[in-house]
Amino acid sequence: MGNFIVTTIRKPNAATENLAMELAEKLGGRFVIREDFSFDALRKIHGAENILLVKKNSLSVVTVEGELFFHPNTAHLRIKNLRGGEGDRLIDALKISTGSKVLDCTLGLGSDAIVESFIAGAAGKVIALEINPLIAEVVSYGLKNFSDDSPHILEAMRRVEVVNADCKDFLKTCADKSFDAVYFDPMFRRPIQKSSGLNPIRPLADSKPLTPEIIREACRVAKFRVVMKEHSGSKEFERLGFKIAGGGKYSSIAFGVIDLAD
Ligand SMILES: C[S@@+](CC[C@H](N)C(=O)[O-])C[C@H]1O[C@@H](n2cnc3c(N)ncnc32)[C@H](O)[C@@H]1O
Structure with a gap:
């Protein structure tokens, strides 16, 4: 996750400063009093790549690419569409419904996990895994504390359980068929530059490719479906044994499905 420090906004209250100290201890980073320093100055003084920033009601990570903070992003519109009776490509691919148990192996900014949780x-139950501790902390805090949205979206956010773990290790601890669906949205092998929503996550996100061993474990743990999102035309689908799901003919992204009921 790179060398990082933990600090606060310029004029923190006691609660903000205490939380920053707690997080520094929990994550093994160094707590630094902000004083009046800019982020660039803090980076130089402390030789840090990334800054975990504690604000009054939120957390963010300041990286060289910008600031990574939690926001429901596309989940807001997707849930509005689902409530209006429209479909959602991920939900169709996962084939989940009320009462489903989902293991989302790649939390990222959490939008997909919120939509899964809404359904x-x-x-x-939605358990969402994130390998990078800073992303996991910022997004998990946001899911618990973000308040500027409608009640059904906030309820869906609060229900997501975030675990800071490598899916490769976590899957091994899961019983056979313990989730209805297992989902992967890895960093694309060829990033789509215009998907700027993910740009701040890039310096922190893990970009290792999935392995056949991980997919085999997912097939053991899922009862019905394993789903992967990738670039349309990605060779990853074939390499890992996924069939492309229908829909999204003109989209730059595709969903691959392994149907375990087949
Ligand atoms: C493309 S993003 C996921 C975006 C997410 N679906 C959303 O809606 O915001 C991929 C995320 O998966 C994480 N990741 C990559 N490999 C992982 C692994 N082996 N275990 C857990 N998380 C992983 C990355 O760090 C990154 O945050």
Whole structure:
């Protein structure tokens, strides 16, 4: 995750400063009093690549690419569409419904996990894994504390359980058929530059390709489906044994499905 420090906004209150100290201890980073320093100055003084920034009601990570902070992003519109009776390509690919249990192996900014959680509802469960501790912390804090949205979206956010783990290790700890669906949205082998929503995550995100061993484990853990999102035309689908799901004919992204009921 690179060398990082933890600090606060320029005029923190006691709660903000305490949280910054707690997070520094939890994540093994150094807590630094902000004083009046700019991010560039802090980076130089402390030889740090990334800065975990504690604000009054949110966390963010300042990287060389910009600031990574939590926001429901596309989840907001997708949930609005689902409530209006429209479909969602990910939900169709996962084939989940109320009460489903989903293992989302790649939390990232959390938009997909929020949509899965909206569909699974209070009777279901979404566990979302993130390998990078800074991303996991910022997004998990946001899912618990973000408040500027409608109640059904906030409820869906609060229900997502974030685990800071490598899916390769986590899957091994799961019982056979313990989730209805397992989902992967890895960093694309060839990034789509215009998907600027993901740009701040790039310096922190893990870009290692998935392996056949990980997919085999996912097929053991899922009851019905394993799904992967990638670039349309990506060779990853064939390499890892996915069939392309229908829909999104003109889209630059595609969903691959392994149907375990087949
Ligand atoms: C493309 S983003 C996921 C975006 C997400 N679906 C969303 O809606 O925001 C991929 C994320 O998966 C994480 N990741 C990559 N490899 C992983 C692994 N082996 N285990 C857990 N997380 C992983 C990356 O660090 C990155 O944050």
